[in-house]
Amino acid sequence: MMLDRFYPVVDHADWVARLAPIGAKFVQLRIKDRPEDDIRRQVREAKAAAAAYGAQLILNDYWRIALEEGCDWVHLGQGDLDGADLAALRGAGIKFGISTHDDAELERALAAEPDYVALGPIYETYLKEMLWPPQGLDRIGIWKRKLGPIPLVAIGGLTPDRLPGVFLAGANSAAVSTDIIRNADPEWRTRQWIEATRAAGRSMVDRYSRQTMLPEVGPERQALVAKATVLVVGVGGLGAPVLQYLAGAGVGRLIIVDRDRIEEHNLHRQPLFRMADIGCAKVDAARDALLALNPFITVDARCERLVPNNAASLVAAADIVVDAADSFAVTYILNDACKAADKPLVSASVIGLKGYVGTFCGGSPSYRAVFPDMPQQAQNCATAGVLGTAVAVMGSLQAHAVLSLILGLQSSLEGRVVSVDFQTLAIRAFSFHGAVEDPEALLPFISPSDVTNEDIVIDLRGLDEAPASPFPRALRMSVDDVGRGEWRPPDEAQRVVLCCRSGIRAARAATMLRTRGHRELALVALG
Template sequence: MRADRYQTQKLLLEIGESGQQKLAQATVFVVGAGGLGCALLPWLAGAGIGHIHVMDDDVIELKNLHRQPLYHMEDLGQSKADIACQRLRALNPDCQFTSHVMAAQPDTVRALIQKSDVVIDAADNFATTYVLSDACQRVQCVLVSGSSLGWEGYVGAFCGNGPSYRAVFPKIPENSQKNCGQAGIVGPVVAVIGSVMAQFCLSLLLDITPSPVGELRRWDARVMQMRHFSFRDAEEPSHFWPFLAWSELRDDDVVVDVRLLDEKPTLERAKLYQKPLPEFEKSYDDLPQDRRLVICCQTGVRASKAASFLAGKGYTNIALMAVAKQPL
């Protein structure tokens, strides 16, 4: 470790030499190298985090560059995770960076979460957040999760010794169908949210009190206001529908695809029902109640809506799957 690189932050009483050693020995797992990832990763690298894992299966596109400044024009078409780690190594060779070019699924994140001190959810989609929250809750690892859309965004710290993401958001919100590519986003909002996520992570690694676990910050750029919410007393839901990976399907599972018939990828499964969501309420009644129903759509949003409907009809054994990036 280069002694003078961190001398300014070590002047802070909360850091000092011992705090810098904590950072150097820490492992952080970041899921998502898009807008939020680009905003937070340089701060973590600059602070001297010992080992940072970056997981993302996406490639760099021209439309990303206005809010993802880690990437350049010559990077178009290349892996976000790989290029992000390349840039971060140039920023701070003291740190170790490992890229994982794959989608975050239940079976791809467990091992990394178990050896991480903090997990950061920068994927900005609900299915991934639930997958990470469920896995972090099982091993009591803190999850810092952020989201940004339009002129707003939020950051929260979940799990560990606090409530999970499901305690605050038991179900996928009804209005969550749109993403940045559909609803729009401005770069500075992403930068603010990503920076707060990085600070949450550093505060956790340095044991700064009060802890951000059980706290949420919401930023509204239109009025330049940051609001604070505490959810330390939020209760865990008594029941929820887990997200599964394709590899976790059992032989007796019944897969219910609620996407439109022409959507890709095509699912190949013996026990498969295709029931597009627009007609679901009229076509559900031949689904068996004595098998686990695994309801699929691209992102999990439509599957969650179908699950809510089935639960109201007495179905109890339900799981969800987001198939957009599944290795089928």
């Protein structure tokens, strides 16, 4: 049996007359605390309104009235099963659905051979206090496996943006009440629901069919993909394929962070963008492209730098974090935030014809445990060059690592680094399980706003690079000046903050000071 995917539940016959003309085809009338003559009047009015527009009326609870008024459907709660004459209902050709909330209720419902089973509440409800905690998407999958061909109706806390996950988990229909009848414009909201259920139903069956048929995925794990939130920092050569494949796979929410604008030299390795996008903010163009690819996901675009001040809140909002920023400072900032939040960090880098990808934190050793020191010098694609195919491969591996984490695949990159030489196509991997971060080696990054008047600030940029420092009291030195040892902090307890564009020179100078015994150190990457 096929149920309409949109299942509104209303508390008065007038609602049936309002919703049926705009496309509601399966409407439950749930009347509470009214005299029997009023209930019968409303049932007759609702039946007539439904019949006029080819809709189906389901009467809640009142199975005797359903028999006497010639209804086609009745919905029964667990309490109704105590006295309902199911044989009489079957004899009259009346179909019925049954509410369930736990395993015992499901077994009882199955024994009654219902025409559908309802499960709820799926999500937390705010306008009605429930006796049961939210069931969640996983429970939908469990229920559907037990029901087999019997349709499953999900109810409780549903909204249109939650429908893809609900249907992917195995629900056949989505019931809704207060989100419509308490809306300022119920007809408009009903049209939204109808379109969302139709679109989600069509798309969820076809869009992900080639991956859900995999035994490692299936509808239940696809639902995990749909409810996942992934933070992607950097929308460049790595970030573009990461975002395209995660959006295509159906990751429910993508948070993307990048402050750059698109330039023509980006296009050879960032096919997410087009010539018409040149000059636009990367995150805005990426959001538009991703939603054009998959309109059933949410894309949160943040046109800003990733800095210590915003890293913690961004990481807290995500289940998994992707470092695609081509910046050592960003990598270490994300590492520290992910370690503190116990979130996995999928990091990659490509320089020239070599690249690596690995998964850190979130149950694996941190990036600092494996790479405690920043390199003495670092190149990027602007100085060393890069092939678009190289970043495409490594970005795809990052996306695969994310999906592996969501799906719980044994082949994940947790605690491993895979490196690729794109000239020889040599692929190597090593495990870093057991690596430990040395707290004495920690050189934390801070935001410029975290610098205080008590700090000694050293700006390591040359005057030709930065004629003016953002810190008026900053000392202007080079890394070589610090290395010669001619300057020492006047107070060993006073914090020294070292600044440069990328953070690499600052880390080198801080290491020199640390070897001389100074421990109060911090780094600022000014960008």
